Amino acid sequence: MYVLNQDEAYDFYVNKLGFKVIIDMPMGPNVRWLTVSPKEQEGIEINLFPLVEGQMFDAETLKTMRELVQKGTFGAAVFECNDIYATYEELKSKGVIFKKSPTKEFYGIEALFQDNSGNWFSLGQKK
Template identity: 35%
Template sequence: MKIANAQLWVHDQDEALAFYTRKLGMEVRVDVTIPEMGFRWLTVGPVGQPDVAIVLMAVPGPPVMDAATNEQVRDLMAKGFAGTVFLATDDCRAAFEELTGRGVEFVEEPGERPYGVDSAFRDPSGNHIRLTEVRHPAVA
């Protein structure tokens, strides 16, 4: 087995698509709408890493998710606790400068950690994204 997709809840799939492609430089993998189900399967992924994708999933309403659960998910998203994606880079500070130039707003600037250099930003839906340059991987 291997990981093919990871999912993030998003408020607006078009806004998320623009952020992940235009600001982060990812590519669209799949964008299919099934009108009769009111469902859109939207995935993006890093260029050069075709075997991994992030599903940008709209927070569903009934019957999939009741109103109370929908609100709980949205509250967690607003706090940055509904999902996290970890992005790896060879140079965290250079990637920080590039992404900042594209309009990405960081909540943590690059800083030295025992394992390398680490920073963080959030997507338009509030999802927490870590950008890390690993120099010393954790030892098992």
């Protein structure tokens, strides 16, 4: 998962979403290897990778990537929780922005929220 700023992403995923830090180690200037896991979905490990200039991204690609992330282009993850209404109320009270509040769809109840970089996620409820 690409993030604009690792410190801010840490704050969002750990302090707002309540994820557990699996690995947090420095990998050179301005880059940490930072992985987190949702407490209710053990086994999933998400790498919060910073969009910084380096071997992976040249300046032009980096600019494009940052714009794409910020405008909410990327959203590939679906998180599950025990109770979607309680999770929605808790995250909303912590300032998390929802694009869709819990809504009954034919496939289940779903909500959509964004992280503080612009990545969006679907939130579902365990059956």
